[in-house]
Amino acid sequence: MRVLPLTVLAWEGPQARAYLVRMARAGLRPERILLLVSEPSRAGKGLPSRPHGRLMLQFAERLQDAAHNYHPYRLAQQRPELVRAIAGALAPVVPDPLPLLREMYEGFSFDRYADVVTRVAANSYKDPSLVAALSASGAQTVLFTGGGIVPRPVFDVPGIRLIHVHTGLLPFVRGADVLLWSLLARGRPGVSAFFMTPGLDDGAVLAVRELPPLRVRLEGGRRPDDETLYRTLFSFLDPLLRAELLVADVLAPQHDLRQLRGEPQDLKQGVTYHFMHPSVRQRALSVLFVSPPPRAEAPAPAATRSPAKYQGAYERRSALMALRLRIDALRERSPLRALSLKNRARDYRALAANSKRRALLAELNRELVNQAQAWPNYDYGEGWFYQSSDELGITGLRDTSARIAAYRLSELLRGRRVLEIGCNTGFLSLALAPAAQRIVAFELNPHLIAIARIAQRHLGRDNVAFETTAFEGFRCEPLFDDVLSFANHHTYDGNTQQSLEQYFARCHALTRPGGRLIFESHPPELEGHTFGRTLELIERFYTVERSEVHDYGTFLDRGRRFLVALRR
Amino acid sequence: VGERALRSDQLQLLEALRAALPSDAPDAAICLPRLVRGWLAEQPPAGTADADLLDGLCRQIDVRKKVATAYAAGFTRVEPETLAAPELLAALAGVLLASALSAERGSALKRANSALKALEAAAGTRHVPALRAWAWEVLDRRMEAGP
Numbered sequence: 001m002r003v004l005p006l007t008v009l010a011w012e013g014p015q016a017r018a019y020l021v022r023m024a025r026a027g028l029r030p031e032r033i034l035l036l037v038s039e040p041s042r043a044g045k046g047l048p049s050r051p052h053g054r055l056m057l058q059f060a061e062r063l064q065d066a067a068h069n070y071h072p073y074r075l076a077q078q079r080p081e082l083v084r085a086i087a088g089a090l091a092p093v094v095p096d097p098l099p100l101l102r103e104m105y106e107g108f109s110f111d112r113y114a115d116v117v118t119r120v121a122a123n124s125y126k127d128p129s130l131v132a133a134l135s136a137s138g139a140q141t142v143l144f145t146g147g148g149i150v151p152r153p154v155f156d157v158p159g160i161r162l163i164h165v166h167t168g169l170l171p172f173v174r175g176a177d178v179l180l181w182s183l184l185a186r187g188r189p190g191v192s193a194f195f196m197t198p199g200l201d202d203g204a205v206l207a208v209r210e211l212p213p214l215r216v217r218l219e220g221g222r223r224p225d226d227e228t229l230y231r232t233l234f235s236f237l238d239p240l241l242r243a244e245l246l247v248a249d250v251l252a253p254q255h256d257l258r259q260l261r262g263e264p265q266d267l268k269q270g271v272t273y274h275f276m277h278p279s280v281r282q283r284a285l286s287v288l289f290v291s292p293p294p295r296a297e298a299p300a301p302a303a304t305r306s307p308a309k310y311q312g313a314y315e316r317r318s319a320l321m322a323l324r325l326r327i328d329a330l331r332e333r334s335p336l337r338a339l340s341l342k343n344r345a346r347d348y349r350a351l352a353a354n355s356k357r358r359a360l361l362a363e364l365n366r367e368l369v370n371q372a373q374a375w376p377n378y379d380y381g382e383g384w385f386y387q388s389s390d391e392l393g394i395t396g397l398r399d400t401s402a403r404i405a406a407y408r409l410s411e412l413l414r415g416r417r418v419l420e421i422g423c424n425t426g427f428l429s430l431a432l433a434p435a436a437q438r439i440v441a442f443e444l445n446p447h448l449i450a451i452a453r454i455a456q457r458h459l460g461r462d463n464v465a466f467e468t469t470a471f472e473g474f475r476c477e478p479l480f481d482d483v484l485s486f487a488n489h490h491t492y493d494g495n496t497q498q499s500l501e502q503y504f505a506r507c508h509a510l511t512r513p514g515g516r517l518i519f520e521s522h523p524p525e526l527e528g529h530t531f532g533r534t535l536e537l538i539e540r541f542y543t544v545e546r547s548e549v550h551d552y553g554t555f556l557d558r559g560r561r562f563l564v565a566l567r568r
Numbered sequence: 569v570g571e572r573a574l575r576s577d578q579l580q581l582l583e584a585l586r587a588a589l590p591s592d593a594p595d596a597a598i599c600l601p602r603l604v605r606g607w608l609a610e611q612p613p614a615g616t617a618d619a620d621l622l623d624g625l626c627r628q629i630d631v632r633k634k635v636a637t638a639y640a641a642g643f644t645r646v647e648p649e650t651l652a653a654p655e656l657l658a659a660l661a662g663v664l665l666a667s668a669l670s671a672e673r674g675s676a677l678k679r680a681n682s683a684l685k686a687l688e689a690a691a692g693t694r695h696v697p698a699l700r701a702w703a704w705e706v707l708d709r710r711m712e713a714g715p
Contacts, residue, residue, distance in 0.1 A: 172674070185674035187715035271674040272623070274630030277684040280677070283707055406697075532708030545577050548697035549704060561701055 011146035018239030204262025314362035371447035399553030426452025596638035
């Protein structure tokens with residue numbers, strides 16, 4: 001082991017551990033570790049540390065380990081496939097990463113990585129005890145392992161130089177969330193080591209590397225949420241990228257740490273980035289974490305899936321129905337199907353003694369039973385309804401009334417001849433019928449059209465015509481004032497084979513001169529970050545007049561693009 | 569795929585934002601309503617917006633998490649501080665998005681990010697859905713254009 005004239009200022013967490021583990025693998029040890037031990041109850045209030053006895057310090061260190069490494073420990077235990085995927089992505093730039101990641105979180109002890117490990121009770125970098133400890137140690141070259149801005153008094157410690165590594169290519173990428181910003185702005189991660197200053201990432205540069213584009217290939221199944229992916233990134237990937245640059249380029253045997261010289265940055269270049277908004281972060285994460293294409297979920301066991309088991313409760317009122325649905329919702333593994341069961345329960349409760357409404361729902365449910373038995377493709381309603389209808393007392397996965405209000409559809413379609421593509425159960429068309437002059441709505445699934453017709457008969461809206469057909473086969477004269485394409489330009493059930501360009505060309509062919517395309521996208525997580533291309537195609541045929549993103553209704557309603565575009 | 573000229577709906581939106589701007593703050597080195605009004609009146613809008621000033625405003629939105637109507641030079645606080653009304657924040661978001669058109673990729677993405685955060689503070693005002701869609705469009709187009 002080569003002992004380096006280096007003090008590691010260890011702020012407990014993935015980064016400090018990654019540096020030490022990677023150094024050990026390269027046969028390197030710092031001469032000293034100054035381990036900051038915070039007291040959570042006081043640190044949270046911004047109070048400085050208090051003097052501690054040895055036992056208290058040990059206790060605080062344990063608490064700190066559990067708190068600062070909560071996410072990596074939990075993820076390593078509960079999501080081992082994510083750790084494997086990260087290791088796979090790192091392999092081209094970090095040799096044999098999986099054992100390093102294991103060492104970071106399995107039986108790790110700072111005492112194993114340096115002969116001198118000094119615990120310093122300090123609640124932040126502003127804590128006077130830190131400056132005192134640094135001064136007393138005589139540390140000169142110090143590796144910083146935390147984040148944020150280091151206060152001036154630390155830099156005033158005689159002879160001290162702090163080295164920091166960040167995952168952005170200096171001088172181009174400075175600031176916060178730099179790994180993700182690097183992916184967005186430059187398409188690949190960069191790593192830079194530099195001497196810290198009281199400013200933000202503006203010190204002299206010791207080493208830089210721009211890495212090849214990284215892709216973390218997620219295994220099949222449900223994509224973890226962005227928060228999980230973000231924590232995974234900073235628990236496993238980002239720390240090892242930094243450690244690799246440090247060991248390979250800064251601590252390399254040919255470098256004498258006492259003589260290290262940095263290259264001043266051209267501060268006129270580059271951008272200082274700040275923390276990402278969730279929708280920007282979602283895009284950056286989608287560059288890094290690659291999922292298999294979305295697909296319909298595998299059918300659930302028939303016992304929980306078939307609407308047939310509930311038919312009796314619509315024929316004759318059942319006191320046990322609500323309980324039965326609640327139990328089924330608890331047993332259901334698919335969150336969407338569980339939600340549909342809850343919606344069904346809610347609608348059933350609201351029936352009370354309304355026998356006319358119950359008869360209607362009995363008729364509609366019978367069609368859902370037929371669909372479950374005969375329709376081979378994806379059921380967008382997940383066992384109940386996809387669209388809601390306030391007039392019919394149906395709660396769907398999408399909130400029809402809120403959708404109409406958010407987009408101001410009644411106002412938009414007043415007195416117009418309208419085509420709705422892929423109308424599902426037709427509840428949207430039926431709700432818009434009082435405003436429109438006439439609506440033609442088609443859908444490939446005959447069971448959904450049967451439901452639409454039952455609902456139409458019940459509501460008495462005779463200015464709507466429902467048709468069972470594929471878009472490819474639909475023909476109509478005269479052309480329409482408005483063509484509604486609501487989350488239909490892609491289907492992920494294989495119902496249509498046409499390209500996106502063919503789809504919008506067909507929309508265009510059905511819109512009269514001067515008419516409009518009224519468009520709603522899929523949810524952002526399904527649309528991916530390819531909407532720019534979809535928009536390009538739309539703009540080939542139409543001129544965009546309104547482009548909006550609304551927050552309304554259910555989680556499936558939120559964040560969709562809404563466009564009103566005039567036919568070219 | 570890449571940034572082009574502003575569309576007519578975007579120009580109309582900027583005009584509507586300008587019309588809804590609150591009156592100017594008292595004289596200060598940085599008077600936000602006056603700045604924003606001036607930037608929105610340009611052809612193209614925000615065509616000459618100063619990158620350092622926009623950067624300073626992004627910092628107020630992203631780091632300080634509040635935007636005042638007036639600042640002394642270097643974005644130092646003016647007392648008493650008056651926080652920007654939602655309409656002013658929405659208009660500032662419009663400026664950031666319009667200015668993204670001529671910015672290099674990194675700055676354009678950064679401005680879209682700050683615009684989205686400003687729009688959260690402007691939630692409930694009339695033009696937020698259109699501005700949010702515009703911010704997403706900046707992200708889409710810049711990402712699909714490649715680095």
